[in-house]
Amino acid sequence: MAEKHINVFETAQRQVKQACDKLGADPAVYEILKNPMRVLEVAIPVRMDDGSIKSFIGYRSQHNDAVGPFKGGIRFHQDVNMDEVKALSTWMTFKCGVVGIPYGGGKGGITVDPSELSKGELERLSRGFARAISPIIGERIDIPAPDVNTNGQIMAWMVDEYHKATGRFEPGVLTGKPVEFYGSLARTEATGYGVAIMARDAAKKVGLPLDKARIALQGFGNVGSFTASYIHELGGKIVAVADHTAGLYNSQGFDVHALAEYVKEHRCIKGFPGAESEFPKEDIVTFDVDIFLPCALENVITAENAGDIKAKIVCEGANGPTTLEADEILDKKGVLVVPDILSNAGGVTVSYFEWVQNLMRYSWTFEEVQEKQENLMVKAFEEIWALKEEHGVNMRVAAYMMSIKRVADAMKLRGWY
Numbered sequence: 001m002a003e004k005h006i007n008v009f010e011t012a013q014r015q016v017k018q019a020c021d022k023l024g025a026d027p028a029v030y031e032i033l034k035n036p037m038r039v040l041e042v043a044i045p046v047r048m049d050d051g052s053i054k055s056f057i058g059y060r061s062q063h064n065d066a067v068g069p070f071k072g073g074i075r076f077h078q079d080v081n082m083d084e085v086k087a088l089s090t091w092m093t094f095k096c097g098v099v100g101i102p103y104g105g106g107k108g109g110i111t112v113d114p115s116e117l118s119k120g121e122l123e124r125l126s127r128g129f130a131r132a133i134s135p136i137i138g139e140r141i142d143i144p145a146p147d148v149n150t151n152g153q154i155m156a157w158m159v160d161e162y163h164k165a166t167g168r169f170e171p172g173v174l175t176g177k178p179v180e181f182y183g184s185l186a187r188t189e190a191t192g193y194g195v196a197i198m199a200r201d202a203a204k205k206v207g208l209p210l211d212k213a214r215i216a217l218q219g220f221g222n223v224g225s226f227t228a229s230y231i232h233e234l235g236g237k238i239v240a241v242a243d244h245t246a247g248l249y250n251s252q253g254f255d256v257h258a259l260a261e262y263v264k265e266h267r268c269i270k271g272f273p274g275a276e277s278e279f280p281k282e283d284i285v286t287f288d289v290d291i292f293l294p295c296a297l298e299n300v301i302t303a304e305n306a307g308d309i310k311a312k313i314v315c316e317g318a319n320g321p322t323t324l325e326a327d328e329i330l331d332k333k334g335v336l337v338v339p340d341i342l343s344n345a346g347g348v349t350v351s352y353f354e355w356v357q358n359l360m361r362y363s364w365t366f367e368e369v370q371e372k373q374e375n376l377m378v379k380a381f382e383e384i385w386a387l388k389e390e391h392g393v394n395m396r397v398a399a400y401m402m403s404i405k406r407v408a409d410a411m412k413l414r415g416w417y
């Protein structure tokens with residue numbers, strides 16, 4: 001991404017401070033929330049296929065558990081570092097608060113490019129990480145899940161390794177598992193489904209018919225591909241798409257199912273035959289469209305390019321795609337930004353449903369899960385919209401205000417301040 005030097009943990013802290021000030025919160029609230037409660041760094045030695053040992057660095061950050069167990073994904077990426085994981089765990093606390101589920105925030109990651117590992121090496125690394133963090137996770141303590149470059153198979157290996165390390169078989173210790181092994185129906189689709197319905201509701205608010213909207217999408221992994229599929233179901237046209245390999249354009253709108261099939265086979269969008277033209281992948285941010293859906297990584301919309309954004313709505317599937325400076329510019333331009341802690345909350349919401357099903361040893365249908373997810377997210381959207389109108393703030397500040405109040409109330413009742 002263009003602006004790697006922007007420290008995302010500082011961004012997260014400033015977002016929290018801004019909303020605490022707006023709320024007039026007790027100074028103790030920001031003092032407690034500005035840092036994670038615990039961050040564990042681990043070294044994971046892995047036997048590589050050539051017989052050598054390579055040591056990888058991993059982290060688990062536990063931001064706040066006033067409301068309930070820490071909750072949040074595990075990322076495998078070459079740029080993972082402690083500050084990134086701290087920021088992502090901070091955002092998780094407030095994301096859970098936005099949808100009102102009984103969790104705090106956590107996040108983990110390993111600094112590794114998993115595309116360079118064989119399947120056996122990936123399994124040994126995943127198991128090594130689960131073993132290393134097993135003393136601080138648990139079904140009622142801290143519950144990891146998938147994030148960038150991790151998936152259901154990795155979650156299943158980790159549940160198994162946690163069982164071996166602790167002697168406890170707790171399928172609810174991780175979520176995002178395969179449906180055949182204690183996973184929930186509709187979890188894989190959940191984040192993208194949520195982004196699509198939040199884009200739908202934002203479009204309604206600004207009087208933009210979704211079936212007339214031209215849309216640009218960044219990222220075509222778990223979140224991006226399901227966002228595309230549900231946007232298509234709602235009638236929206238994805239005319240531009242970018243991933244880490246290319247930017248592609250189709251004036252009539254992409255056949256998103258054909259694109260998803262292509263990505264399954266080739267692991268990237270480059271070379272997809274259904275495109276009219278190719279463009280530099282960074283240009284996706286300022287494409288001439290009605291809605292922009294960033295569904296890749298952080299720091300994509302910055303002070304440098306925010307002024308050139310043409311979209312009327314930005315609906316954040318990724319965590320932290322917009323810097324604070326860019327937020328101000330977008331506000332002045334009148335762009336409606338649906339913040340990450342609301343628009344991508346579908347993933348953790350259905351993770352919560354998975355966990356509830358695990359604890360009950362019972363399963364709901366796909367339709368039941370999606371209906372419950374939609375109810376929670378639409379309710380949160382409307383509550384945040386009302387707060388935004390009442391206080392004359394943007395949706396991000398309103399979302400933090402609502403969520404910080406929930407966390408602060410729990411901390412107060414527990415006697416933390």
Ligand SMILES: NC(=O)C1=CN([C@@H]2O[C@H](COP(=O)(O)OP(=O)(O)OC[C@H]3O[C@@H](n4cnc5c(N)ncnc54)[C@H](O)[C@@H]3O)[C@@H](O)[C@H]2O)C=CC1
Pocket residue numbers: 001146147148149150191218219220221222223224242243244245281295296297298317318319344345347348
């Ligand atoms: N998986 C989930 O349930 C959730 C994920 N998120 C967030 O959504 C974002 C995407 O996550 P996933 O889809 O799970 O990851 P993924 O690993 O499935 O996909 C990541 C996508 O980002 C693209 N990408 C990477 N670098 C890029 C670059 N420089 N330019 C353009 N595209 C680039 C990749 O090509 C890929 O298409 C992350 O910010 C993640 O934290 C948020 C909530 C839940």
Ligand SMILES: O=C(O)CCC(=O)C(=O)O
Pocket residue numbers: 071072073074095143144145146147175176319344345347348349351
């Ligand atoms: O499903 C979860 O528990 C967490 C998903 C996640 O990491 C996120 O929302 O960023």
